[in-house]
Amino acid sequence: MNVSRRKKSIIQAVSILSITTLLFGCSNPNEGADNKSDQDTLTLAWPRDIGEMNPHVYNPSQLFAQSMVYEPLVHYAEGGKLEPFLAKSWDISKDGKTYTFTLRDDVKFSDGSTFDATIVKKNFDAVLKNKALHSWLGFISKIDKTEAVDKQTFRMTLSEAYYPTIQELAVVRPVRFLGEAGFPKNGDTSKGVEQEVGTGPWVLDEYKADQYATFKINKNYWGPKPKVKKIKVDIIPDAESRVLAFEKGDIDLIFGEGAISVDAYNQLKETKSYKTTMSEPVATRLLIMNTKKKQLADERVRQALQYGFDKKTLVEGITSGLEAPADFILPPNLPYTSNLNVEKRDFDVKKAKSLLDEAGWKLPNGKKIREKDGQPLQIEMMYDAAELVQKAMAETLQSEWATIGVDLKIVGVELPDQVQRFKDNKFDINMYSNFGAPYDPHTFVNIIGTDGFGFKEAISAYPNKDQLLQEMKDVLKTTDETKRQKMYAEILPSLQDQGALVPISYLKKMAIYQNGVTNFKFAANRDESPFAQIGIK
Amino acid sequence: MGVYILKRVGSVIPILLLAILLLTAMIHLSPVDPAEAYLSAAHIQPTEEVLAQKRAEFGLDQSFLTQYVTTVVRLASFDFGTSYVSGKPVLDEVLLRLPATVQLALSSLLLAIFVSIPLGFLAGIRKNGFFDHLSRGIAFIGASIPSFWLGYLLIFFFSVQLDLLPVGGIGSPSHVILPAITLALPLIALYTRLLRTSVIETMREPYVLFARTRGIRETIILGKHVLRVAIPPMLTGLGMNLGKLLTGTIIVETVFSWPGFGRYFIEAIFDRDMPIIQGYVFLAALLFIGSSLLVDLLQLAIDPRIARKGGDRR
Numbered sequence: 001m002n003v004s005r006r007k008k009s010i011i012q013a014v015s016i017l018s019i020t021t022l023l024f025g026c027s028n029p030n031e032g033a034d035n036k037s038d039q040d041t042l043t044l045a046w047p048r049d050i051g052e053m054n055p056h057v058y059n060p061s062q063l064f065a066q067s068m069v070y071e072p073l074v075h076y077a078e079g080g081k082l083e084p085f086l087a088k089s090w091d092i093s094k095d096g097k098t099y100t101f102t103l104r105d106d107v108k109f110s111d112g113s114t115f116d117a118t119i120v121k122k123n124f125d126a127v128l129k130n131k132a133l134h135s136w137l138g139f140i141s142k143i144d145k146t147e148a149v150d151k152q153t154f155r156m157t158l159s160e161a162y163y164p165t166i167q168e169l170a171v172v173r174p175v176r177f178l179g180e181a182g183f184p185k186n187g188d189t190s191k192g193v194e195q196e197v198g199t200g201p202w203v204l205d206e207y208k209a210d211q212y213a214t215f216k217i218n219k220n221y222w223g224p225k226p227k228v229k230k231i232k233v234d235i236i237p238d239a240e241s242r243v244l245a246f247e248k249g250d251i252d253l254i255f256g257e258g259a260i261s262v263d264a265y266n267q268l269k270e271t272k273s274y275k276t277t278m279s280e281p282v283a284t285r286l287l288i289m290n291t292k293k294k295q296l297a298d299e300r301v302r303q304a305l306q307y308g309f310d311k312k313t314l315v316e317g318i319t320s321g322l323e324a325p326a327d328f329i330l331p332p333n334l335p336y337t338s339n340l341n342v343e344k345r346d347f348d349v350k351k352a353k354s355l356l357d358e359a360g361w362k363l364p365n366g367k368k369i370r371e372k373d374g375q376p377l378q379i380e381m382m383y384d385a386a387e388l389v390q391k392a393m394a395e396t397l398q399s400e401w402a403t404i405g406v407d408l409k410i411v412g413v414e415l416p417d418q419v420q421r422f423k424d425n426k427f428d429i430n431m432y433s434n435f436g437a438p439y440d441p442h443t444f445v446n447i448i449g450t451d452g453f454g455f456k457e458a459i460s461a462y463p464n465k466d467q468l469l470q471e472m473k474d475v476l477k478t479t480d481e482t483k484r485q486k487m488y489a490e491i492l493p494s495l496q497d498q499g500a501l502v503p504i505s506y507l508k509k510m511a512i513y514q515n516g517v518t519n520f521k522f523a524a525n526r527d528e529s530p531f532a533q534i535g536i537k
Numbered sequence: 538m539g540v541y542i543l544k545r546v547g548s549v550i551p552i553l554l555l556a557i558l559l560l561t562a563m564i565h566l567s568p569v570d571p572a573e574a575y576l577s578a579a580h581i582q583p584t585e586e587v588l589a590q591k592r593a594e595f596g597l598d599q600s601f602l603t604q605y606v607t608t609v610v611r612l613a614s615f616d617f618g619t620s621y622v623s624g625k626p627v628l629d630e631v632l633l634r635l636p637a638t639v640q641l642a643l644s645s646l647l648l649a650i651f652v653s654i655p656l657g658f659l660a661g662i663r664k665n666g667f668f669d670h671l672s673r674g675i676a677f678i679g680a681s682i683p684s685f686w687l688g689y690l691l692i693f694f695f696s697v698q699l700d701l702l703p704v705g706g707i708g709s710p711s712h713v714i715l716p717a718i719t720l721a722l723p724l725i726a727l728y729t730r731l732l733r734t735s736v737i738e739t740m741r742e743p744y745v746l747f748a749r750t751r752g753i754r755e756t757i758i759l760g761k762h763v764l765r766v767a768i769p770p771m772l773t774g775l776g777m778n779l780g781k782l783l784t785g786t787i788i789v790e791t792v793f794s795w796p797g798f799g800r801y802f803i804e805a806i807f808d809r810d811m812p813i814i815q816g817y818v819f820l821a822a823l824l825f826i827g828s829s830l831l832v833d834l835l836q837l838a839i840d841p842r843i844a845r846k847g848g849d850r851r
Binding site: 048051052058059060132133135136191192208209210211212234235236237238240241244245247248250414415416417419420421423452 | 568569570573574575576581583584585586587590622623624633634685688689692693696697700703704705706707791792793794796800801803804807808809
C-alpha cells in the first residue's frame with residue numbers, strides 16, 4: 001500500500017468514527033441540567049416508581065407519595081402523641097367500642113368538593129369491601145358499623161374494645177380519604193381510582209412511569225400552604241447513581257432508610273458541601289433467638305451470647321454512627337416504651353464464659369469450640385444477604401462469639417426467604433426489625449402473640465410464656481390508660497430480660513440535602529413525607 | 538432445503554415447552570410463597586385468610602400439572618397473565634417498558650457495529666499497528682470491567698466532573714450516550730477482535746495474493762475481497778448475541794435509571810412477582826431461540842450446503 005492510499009484509508013476510518021460520535025453526540029450539552037431545580041421546585045430521588053395514587057391499595061404504591069395527597073383523621077406526632085387532624089376531636093364510649101369523630105368543617109378536596117361524614121363513610125366502606133386484605137391492621141376486622149350521623153359527625157362501632165384504633169387511624173394506608181370524583185362506579189377502589197382527589201397539601205401534576213412524578217400545591221388546601229411550589233420525584237433505582245445525581249446537583253434531597261450506603265453518606269457529609277441529618281430512632285434492629293433450638297433453650301446461653309459481644313463497638317464500627325446502640329427492644333420514643341426497667345447486659349467476656357460453663361457447655365482441652373454431651377456449640381444465624389449492615393454484623397458476631405467458644409455459622413438469604421424461614425421456625429438466630437411508628441408497640445406485641453409469625457415459637461421456652469401471651473392479648477383490649485401502661489411495663493421487659501429478643505441498634509432515617517434546602521424535618525410517622533415545611537433559598 | 542427449514546423451525550416448539558416447564562417449576566422450587574412475598578412487600582402482616590385468598594387469586598392452589606397446562610395455553614395465545622403487584626396485565630407492563638429497552642439495545646448494537654467494523658478492520662490490516670494496539674486496549678477494558686462499574690465511571694467523569702451528559706433518565710439523544718457505550722463496550726471488545734482475526738486470515742487466502750499479483754489496487758482488494766469475506770462471521774456472532782444484548786440491559790438500565798423492562802424485571806424479582814418474571818424469562822427465551830434460528834437461516838442463505846449436510850446427518 002503506498003502512502004497516499006494509507007492516508008486515504010486512515011481518513012476514511014477517522015470519518016466513520018467521527019460520524020458515529022456525531023450521531024450519538026448530537027445533543028445539547030446543557031440538557032443534563034434540565035433537572036436542576038429552581039427555587040420553587042424541590043427535586044428528590046426515590047428508588048421506585050411512586051405507583052398508583054390510590055389511598056386504599058398497597059404495593060407498588062409508595063407510602064410517602066400517598067401521604068402527600070391523602071390525609072388521616074388523626075395525626076401521629078412526635079413522642080407518639082395522637083393529635084386531631086381531619087377529625088378535630090373524638091369521643092370513645094366507656095366500653096371502648098364506639099368511636100364518634102367530629103370532623104373539621106373547613107376541609108375541601110383538591111377538586112373543590114366538600115369533605116364531610118358521608119365521604120368518610122364511603123371511604124371506610126370501600127376499605128371494608130376488602131376486609132381480609134386489610135385485616136393485618138387490627139381495628140379493621142373489628143369494625144361492625146360505620147355511620148354518617150350528620151355532616152360533621154362520623155361514628156364507628158367495633159365488635160370488641162381495641163385501644164390502638166386511634167393510633168391505627170394515623171397510618172398512611174388504607175384509611176385515608178379519596179374525594180367523590182375519585183370513586184369508580186362500583187365503589188370498589190381496590191381495582192383503581194378514577195381521579196387522584198385528596199385533601200392533602202399536594203396534587204399529582206405530571207407522571208411518567210419509572211421516570212418521574214411532579215406534585216404541585218393543592219389550591220384548596222385547608223392547612224398551612226407548603227413553602228415550595230412543586231415537588232419533583234426522580235426515580236433513580238440505584239443507590240450509587242442517586243449519589244452521583246446528587247453530587248451533580250440534579251437532586252436537592254435524598255432521604256429514607258438506607259437511601260444511600262453508609263460510606264457514601266459519610267463521604268458526602270465530610271465534604272461539608274451539603275447538609276446531613278438523622279432522624280429519631282424509627283425501629284430497633286433485633287436478634288431473635290429461637291428458644292425451640294436445644295442450644296438456645298437455656299436462658300444462660302442466651303445471656304452469655306449477649307455478654308459476649310461489644311454492642312457499642314459493633315454498631316458504631318459498622319454503621320459509622322448512622323445507627324445507635326440499642327438498650328430496648330422498642331425505641332423509647334414510641335408510646336408506652338420509655339422508662340422500662342430492663343436488665344442491661346454490657347460486654348463482659350468473663351461473665352459470658354462462666355455462664356456457658358454453668359450451662360454445661362465446657363471447653364475441652366485443645367479445642368476452640370465448647371461442647372456438651374459430645375455436641376459442639378454450633379449456632380446458625382441468618383441475615384438478609386442484600387443488606388450490607390446485617391452481613392457485617394453477622395460476621396462481627398461470628399468472630400466475637402468465637403472467642404467465648406461459640407461456633408456461629410452465618411447464612412445470607414434473600415429477604416423473602418428470610419421472612420419465610422422465620423415464619424416456618426427454621427432458624428437459630430434471625431435478624432429482625434420492628435414496624436416502628438405509628439404501628440408499635442401494639443403491632444409488635446400482637447405479632448409476638450400470634451401463631452405463624454415466628455415469634456410465638458421463638459419464645460416458647462420462656463417459663464412465663466402463657467401468662468405473657470395472655471397479657472399481650474389483653475393489653476389490646478384494655479380501655480384503662482394506666483392499666484395499659486402498667487401492662488406494657490411488664491410485657492416488654494419480660495420479653496427482653498429472658499434473652500430471646502436482643503436489641504442491637506436503633507434504625508434511623510438519613511437525609512442529605514443541598515445547602516439551599518431549609519427547614520428539613522423528619523415526620524414522626526415512619527411512612528410520611530417530610531415536605532410540609534421545607535423551603536429552598 | 539424446505540425440509541431442513543421446517544425441521545429447524547419445528548425444533549423450537551419442544552424447547553419452548555421445556556422453557557415453560559422450568560418457568561412453572563420455578564414457583565415450586567422457590568422456598569418463598571409468592572402470595573406471602575407479595576404481602577410482605579406491601580408491609581402487610583399476612584393472615585391465613587388473606588394468604589389463602591391471594592393464593593387462589595394467583596392460581597397457586599392448583600396442581601403442578603394444571604398450572605403447567607394453563608401456562609402453556611396462556612403463553613401460546615400471548616396471554617402473560619396479570620402482575621401480582623400492580624394488578625395490570627403483564628403484556629401492558631412489558632409494552633410500556635419494552636420500547637425503551639429496545640431503543641437502548643439498538644443504539645448499543647449500532648454503536649458496536651460502527652466502532653468495531655472500522656476498528657477491527659484497521660487492526661487486521663495493520664497488525665501490531667496503532668489501531669491494533671487500540672483494539673487490544675479496548676478489548677481488555679471491555680472484557681474485564683463489569684458493566685455497572687464502567688457505568689459509574691462514565692457518569693462520574695462525563696456527568697459529574699465535566700457536566701456534559703445527564704446522570705440518567707431518558708428523553709433526549711444525550712441521555713442514550715453513556716448507557717449505550719456501557720452496554721456496547723463488551724460487544725465492541727469482542728467483535729473488534731473477531732473481525733481482526735477474520736481479516737488477518739482472509740488476507741492470507743490465496744485469492745488475495747492472486748489479486749495482488751494481478752496488480753489490483755490495494756483499496757479494492759481490501760474492500761471487495763477482504764472486508765466482504767471477513768464481515769459475515771462477525772454478523773453471525775452479532776445475531777447470536779442479540780438476546781444477550783437485550784438481557785444485558787438489566788444492569789445498565791438500573792445504573793442509568795433507564796425506564797426499560799430490564800430494570801422492572803429486577804423489581805419483580807425482589808417482589809417475587811411471578812407473572813412478570815415468567816413473562817420476561819419467556820420473552821428472553823423466545824428471543825434467544827429466535828435469534829439463533831435467524832442466524833441458522835441466514836447461514837443457510839449464505840451457504841445452502843448446510844441443508845445438505847444437515848440432511849446427511851439425519
